[in-house]
Amino acid sequence: MIETLPLFHRISGQPVVVLGAGEAAEAKRRLVQRAGGLVIDDLQEGIDKGARLAFIAHDSDSAAEADAIRARCAGLLVNATDRPALCDFTVPSILDRSPVLVAIGTGGASAGLAKQLRLRLEQLLPQSLGPLATALGKARAALRTRFPDAGARRRALDAALGAGGALDVLTEVAPGRVEHWLGEKADPDPTGAVEIVLRSDDPEDLTLREARLMGSADIVAFEPGVPRKVLERARADASRVAVAPGQIPAGEGLVVLLRGPERRG
Template sequence: MSLPSLPLFHRLAGQPVVVLGHGEAAEAKRRLVLRAGGKVIEDLAEGIDIGARLAFIAHEDEGACQADAIRARGAGLLVNVVDKPALCDFTTPSIIDRDPVIVAVGTGGASAGLAKALRLRLERMLPQGLGALAEALYAARGAMRTRWPTGPERRRALDAALEDGGALDPLREGRDVAGWLAGAADGASGRFVIALRSDDPDDLTLREARLLGQADAVVAGPRVAAAVLARVRADAMRLAPGDAEPHGGIVVVIEAAA
């Protein structure tokens, strides 16, 4: 299953960003740019001259939106036209801020209201201390490299620590990164088989869903439902039955539902 768009986090600190238009929609985009540390430029020609890479367009007149979108895109800028997904190169998500952790919920411009509702629901679930956990893990990178020299080893150990009920479960308070490092075990590895009961990913057990999210490689035939494959870690190796499987790591074989 393909992604409708590629979510990215764009660093704006000190960078010029064009924001065109008047009214609350344009003001909301100006506030967003300023919150991210960007410099608001309200003239397209000036923005082009000084190397702006992004443009938000929020005119009330649709013709003006289309004209400025064409000009900006022709100059190499990525364009967001408020409430007009068909004219957008990118859309802005609803944001949960647990600095430095940022959770962004987007619908590709289909429904800002739905994105907001999901963001509010998730915000109640995520502890305020989530940012502190991220900072502690950043500070421990050297120690983790010493403990687990390769990237896959580190990822598997972190997966085990950060899973539901793990030593560093991000949805609970009181996590101790130093204590975890002192007694941490290596993460799971091996070959696992998931025999699907249906094509509905909601029928996966918690263990099965966790394995798909952690897999280094997944073996699946053409009868495995795309909705189930969408639960696989995005950068996992995708193999067909009979392909050579990698040695080490987590290999998950998915058997289609009868």
């Protein structure tokens, strides 16, 4: 289970309250401006202008608490610097490959850890991710024409964008291949039931192929004993169906059947 729900909030052209002085407050102002938001330094003015977010970076605990309560009572979501108990949301460390954004959060536990993870990912993820996303966005209509069925379209993209695929996300040349890929003859659409017998209750023991199948499945069927933390590795919008031991589920598209480790062998 995750403790917070990651969201991307569009604030371009919108008022955002930022209160406080010093470097912490200035960092929040820069962040808001970077996303196109309009910084408002007065809480009441922000409330009057319909602000939905408030960043509070006072040195004083009492001042921070008072403004956080006032802002929340007015319907604003609050982030209070270095005061997790006052926060409705936290600010992640952001890896920018616009329009692709990777946000790394630790629930307020350690900004330093989030930063170091971002720096590692910076070395792995190419600048071409942004152009690839733009190219795929422009090809949306062509994608729907080529793959009218949503499940088939998703599986085709999974195969193309995966490691070694025609549009492998870690290759610099992927953006220029989108049009050519759409014109290629499609591989057979993977459908039917695929069985995965778990080696343990630890989702880290899934092989890369098994993790890929769970990420692509339209239906995830599971026998008794399959732990929730393994099921959470499936797509959030995939159907989940509990089945009796030995039962083969029916369904359209790609069906993954999970059997518990006690059935192995």
